[in-house]
Amino acid sequence: MSALVELDRLGKVYSTRTGDVTALSEVTLRIEDGEFVAVVGPSGCGKTTLLKILANLEQHTSGVGILGNNELGANRSDDVGMVFQKATLLPWLDILSNVLLPVTLKRRASAADKENAMDLLRMVGLGEFATKRPHELSGGMQQRAAICRALVHEPSLLLMDEPFGALDAMTRDVLNVEVNRIWRDTHKTAVLITHSIPEAVFLAQRVIVMSPRPGRIVDEITVPFGPERTLELMGTPEFGSLCAQIRRHFEVSAA
């Protein structure tokens, strides 16, 4: 397998009015092409910072990061799609236009772009909602549209920052099954940040555990389940013991 992302002793220090804040320290991580990785860690340990560096929205201050053939921080990358906790759809545009936004910010959308966006909407069950405005959709549906928007320009890397953190547990379960299917269908490399250990284990092939700030990688757990995940998996003893193994990291750091 070849690596899409390679981070070597990556660090990030924010300079603030009240002094320096070290958000990340010596993060070394390799993510294979097509892999699904989840990152868990205590609040404030630098998870979002890591994602922003991968998206070239923040610059690291030490170490080296590579995405594809480019060094992170060198120039703006189009090769990532990002999903945030809030769908952040533009209220005055219909769903199709929202999904097409990453394309239309650069050029006029072609018929092929529109067809691609419609294919994505159909893939997440929103084909009938293309001409609706965001407020006409539920929170879960809006988040599905946000996933389509992150994928429409066919990036190599899909970044998700607590994408379902604001949704109720049942909607969250349904969307997690959907994300698993999207990942299998599209063969994207995916990085998920979540506060939910079961969500991380359910979706990922590898779970990265980070320490309290400054965030360092303290463990990497390979998830031994096959690519297709169903909700029944969550009820198995293997699933429970893997979650418990990860949770122990936080019990120690909270003591």
Ligand SMILES: Nc1ncnc2c1ncn2[C@@H]1O[C@H](COP(=O)(O)OP(=O)(O)OP(=O)(O)O)[C@@H](O)[C@H]1O
């Ligand atoms: N723009 C910024 N300027 C200064 N400090 C920042 C900035 N962004 C984040 N930080 C600090 O960096 C540290 C890591 O923040 P980050 O948001 O990456 O953590 P996180 O693990 O995603 O947190 P949470 O799980 O609570 O969302 C925190 O101490 C935060 O205060």
